Amino acid sequence: MFRALLLQKNESFQASLASLDESALPAGDVTLDVAYSTLNFKDGLAICNKSPVVRQWPMVAGIDGAGTVTESSHPMWKVGDQVVLNGWGVGETHWGCLAEKARLKGDWLVRLPATFTLRQAMAIGTAGYTAMLCVMALERHGVQAGQGDVLVTGASGGVGSVAVALLSALGHRVVASTGKAAEHDYLKRLGAAEVIDRASLSEPGKLFQKERWTAVVDSVGSQTLANSLAQTRYGGAVAACGLAQGMDLPTTVMPFILRNVALLGVDSVMAPLALRQQAWDRLARDLKVNLLEEMIDEIGLDQAQVKAADLMAGRVRGRVVVKI
Ligand SMILES: NC(=O)c1ccc[n+]([C@@H]2O[C@H](COP(=O)([O-])OP(=O)(O)OC[C@H]3O[C@@H](n4cnc5c(N)ncnc54)[C@H](OP(=O)(O)O)[C@@H]3O)[C@@H](O)[C@H]2O)c1
Structure with missing residues (x-):
């Protein structure tokens, strides 16, 4: 079982922390233990049901994740690799990373740059x-x-x-x-x-x-x-x-x-892998890590809903990092 921020729409919309069975994870060739996720504007829209970000129900929220590979049948990735996921419809049409576990396509992942920790990668996020x-x-x-x-x-x-x-x-x-x-x-x-x-x-x-x-x-x-x-x-x-x-x-x-x-x-969601890789390489070179630390507001998964509402109300500064 793993904990996840689950979004459901039946008669009405509902967001709640749920305990899910691993067998419910979607298809994918890489499974991750998610260490950190984050709240972007789009996560705020989805979690607060403000616009039609989610197009498949039920949905695990979270368009970004950083974590460690626990299973892989993808040639690029092996158990223990640390990776970053941004976009590709994750948290919209494919279960997302505001969760302890995520199953994703290996083709979507970027290797964690050596300059950053998993937490810092999510301070950057989408x-x-x-x-x-x-x-x-x-x-x-x-x-x-x-x-x-x-x-x-x-x-x-x-x-x-x-x-x-x-x-x-x-x-x-x-x-x-x-x-x-x-x-x-x-x-x-x-x-x-x-x-x-x-x-x-x-x-x-x-x-x-x-x-x-x-x-x-x-x-x-x-x-x-x-x-x-x-x-x-x-x-x-x-x-x-x-x-x-x-x-x-x-x-x-x-x-x-x-x-x-x-x-x-500028679109980040479907940006080709080569451009993403270039962007992450440039971030590793050009972004001062001490300034990144200035931007971070770290919360737990159980605080994500309240913080998403704050984000939508314009009460958040910088970047919200979610420790899973
Ligand atoms: N194209 C893409 O792939 C892509 C990727 C990431 C984000 N985005 C979009 O970029 C935008 C920002 O995302 P974010 O994650 O940075 O969100 P964010 O952290 O919530 O920042 C948005 C900022 O916009 C300003 N703002 C909010 N409401 C406003 C209003 N009514 N009038 C004028 N300014 C307002 C506020 O800055 P101040 O308080 O400083 O004025 C606020 O902090 C969102 O629309 C998001 O969907 C697009």
Whole structure:
């Protein structure tokens, strides 16, 4: 038997800690003892039943996991290997990692980088690995340190915190946008040169605004993304990965056709293995582990539901790590 955060939908939605039989685990060629999981925005949506993240019921929650292989028929993995899982529909269509055990496809797994512990890998989690994918997308566009200010929206959140830490470690002048007045010092410790109030970005604005940003990492979407585009300098780029404010994008073609601004979409869930491996290698090289420790709020599996509600209410800073 193993403990898991089980999501069920019959007449009504229910989330509860359940004791499940191992024979109920889904098909897969690698079985893990999960040591740590985490709460991302998507986990919050799923656990609080806020949007249709889960598409198969019952579902074990948890889109991320880090642990040790206990069984494997996959050529890449053997018993004792330490691995990381992000996305691939886990916690959505395949039982997830907010559980003591998970059975997964070996093709989904990344080897734990030597630089990180299993706990640190989950402090990074999908949020941090997506922040890295955003930075890599900007770099592919030609964005380099020293060209000008880089804006990070949703800065005190998971994606935002890791993006601030990464970009500043890479030498960029980072401007962090947050709605949390109490977290300005936190963001400066992560490396932000300047912190702005998110209210300056979240309301409807002009089509064209003063050119401020060489690049943007946006995890907020909606009006914030529209204003970020309208404030991006000629030839700049915006990496968009999230919808914390909303999934709409009330903009026009003007930033694209008159300022040559590029909007770069970033998805982590189905990102190919080679790109993930590259992102994790870059995280191991570029993310300062002491800054990662600043971001961590560690909880137990039995606290995950309460913390997921806090996350949805905007009461969480940085990254939640769940010790299984
Ligand atoms: N594309 C992908 O593959 C991918 C991967 C990971 C995450 N995401 C998405 O990225 C977003 C952030 O994820 P996360 O895990 O970092 O979540 P998170 O930790 O909850 O952070 C979200 C942050 O957004 C800001 N925010 C929240 N509500 C807002 C609102 N109404 N208006 C403006 N700002 C708001 C808050 O930052 P401040 O308080 O500092 O303003 C909050 O901390 C989510 O939409 C998530 O689904 C996408």
